[in-house]
Amino acid sequence: MNPYILEMNNITKEFTGVKALSNVNFKVNKGEIHCLIGENGAGKSTLMKVLSGVYPHGTYSGDIIFEGKVQIFAKISDSVKTGIAIIYQELALFPDLTVYENIFAGNEVKKGSLVDWNQTIVKAKEMLKKVNLNVNPEVLIKDLGVGKQQLVEIAKALSKDVKLLILDEPTAALNETDSENLLQLLRELKKQGITSIMISHKLKEVIAIADQVTVLRDGRTICTLDAAKNEIAENVIIKHMVGRDIDDIYPKRADQQFGAKVLEIQNWTAFDPKLGREMVKNANLHVRKGEIVGIAGLMGSGRTELALSIFGNPRAYKLQGQLFMDGVKKVFKSPKDAIHAGIAYVTEDRKGDGLFxxxxxxxxxxxxxxxxxxxxxxxxxxxxxxxxxxxxxxxxxxxxxxxxxxxxxxxxxxxxxxxxxxxxxxPSLLILDEPTRGIDVGAKFEIYTIMNKLISEGMSIIMISSELSEVLGMSDRVYVMAEGKIKGELSANEADQEKIMMLATQ
Incomplete structure (x- = not known):
């Protein structure tokens, strides 16, 4: 009996003369969690788009064999009919429709020629129970957090009798609690016989959940590692991904004397009139020349809101408190004023807000x-x-x-x-909001190296990150936020994950 639910043999895909995939071979056992990893541009998403019919048969060479049969997917719906579903990092939900409408969008429950809305709600509740999501199916998607929206996407896939679930960077925008809940759900789906392929750059999650790991590099299959054989380890994965050893992902920088305060805020409060609440509450913070200051905290703690209120206040919060640049009191009426004063802000949403x-x-x-x-x-x-x-x-x-x-x-x-x-x-001060979200370990190392170079040249950096290891690995000092307040300040020597999480959950 063939143990594989999926075989992709000698898959080659070109774009205007550039080979994105070159004779890739990829096999997945039935009922396993298989992680597909590699640097950005390695071909992971391209391979999954071939599998899901986004790139139809005829636009690539090679064979897709699913449940022992060669498949010819002319369009996405062909792969869906065979039991394959893909969930992208950018969720494909309708924000102004309800949860139940989203779960059965394009797959409506009908009574004759009409949609049976009562039965749709009943079935939606069944799907929500499968993904352990306790919400009213009649709530609008836009009123749910990102973690819950991700579970709605999975419920939507399960409603189509999915056999193979593909998740592309499913935890990239989730906090640690929501990420762990999602991984636990994949384990439960595995018990129900559903096979999962997960693309991820978070190696700790890969190590925690994968039965097997396949590494792609430069559009080619490098290896497949087996957890049962104790082959899945961080240093092994990194070496195969980047083609070299990276002994320490956080590059060391020379000891450096910090200069005078570049930025200081005192008793800083940002009130959002649209939501009717304070996003930042009486915050005190400073950054010295040549220093990387990390800001840690759970999602919704006010980190991005703090950064935006400093960077010219584009969300039009009502601000109280004082802001000083190089000891001089400043009032920024717009991001343009902040830029002229020497502040730059790299957004967490590079595709939505950061780039054209x-x-x-x-x-x-x-x-x-x-x-x-x-x-x-x-x-x-x-x-x-x-x-x-x-x-x-x-x-x-x-x-x-x-x-x-x-x-x-x-x-x-x-x-x-x-x-x-x-x-x-x-700029003299660079604010980096989630600077390495959704990028691979090799690119992370390059970003960290650039940060160190900028610091050595006299720039100052505020780094907001949801990855505690990143905060600890790169920061000279750490501020921890919760519910809009700065709950504590830690030096690099005293900061550790336990102390940060204790402050972040106060």
Missing amino acids: LIQDIKQNISVANLKGISSQGVININEEVKISNEYKQSLNVKAPSVEQLVGNLSGGNQQKVSLGKWLFVN
Whole structure:
């Protein structure tokens, strides 16, 4: 009896002469949790899009064998009919529809030719119970948190009698509690005979849940590791992913004397008039020259709201308190004022807020400082190309040229472009909000190395991160937030995961 539910043999996929996949072989046992990993651009998502019919038969070479039969998927619905469902990092839900409407969208429960809404709600409750989500099926999707929305996506997949569930970076936007709940759900689905393929950059989660791990690199299959043979270990995975050893993912930097305070806020409060509550409450914080200050806390603790209130207050909070730059009191009426004062902000949502995906690299890098490449209101195209090429080289952006559309870059390279955009304004203080979310370990190492270089050149950094290991590995000091308040300040020497979590849950 064939143990494999899925075999993908010699899959090759090209885009305008570039091989995204080159003779990839990928096999998944029935009833297992199989993790697919690799650096950004390794071909993981492309392979799963071939499997799910996004890239139809005829646009690639090789065979897909599912449950022992060669499959020809001309469209996405063909793969769905065989029992394959894929859930992307960017959730495909309708925010203004209810939970039950989303679960059965395109798969309506009908009585004759009409939708049977009463039966739809009954069945939606059954699906929600399967994913351990205790919410009213009549609530709107937009009123649920990201973690609960992720579970609705899985319930939607289960409603279609899924046999193979594919999850692309399912925990990238989740806090630690929601991430663990999702992993536990995958374990329970495994007991019910459902096979899962999970793409993830979070190696601790991969090690905790995977029965097998397949590594892709540069569009090729490198190896498959088996948990039963004790082959799945962080150092082994990293070596196969990047083709070299990375002994310490957090690169060391030389001991450095910190300078005077670059930024200080005193008794800082940000009230959101739309929600009718304080997002930041009486916060006191400072950052010195040449220092990386980490801000830790659970999702919803007010970290991003604090950063935005400092960066010119684009959400129009009602602010109280004082803000000083280099000892001088400042009042920023807009992000433009903050930029002129020397502050830059790299958003956590690079695709939604940080970049213009339909524009090229050079346009994205220059957009925050057009005056720097203009004369009498006219952009100097040659200077724009020159400057963007300098940042492409210094940040090691992997792309054929600066004419490449940003939307076609991998996550790690998009993040470098976002970083380059703000470095071009030459800030003294750089705020990084989730700087390595959704990027692989090799690209993370490069981002950390860039941060260390900037610090050595006299810049200061505020880093917001949900990954405690990242906060601990890169910060000189750590502020911990909960419910809009700064609950504590820890030096690098005294900070550890237990102390941070204790403060974050107070």
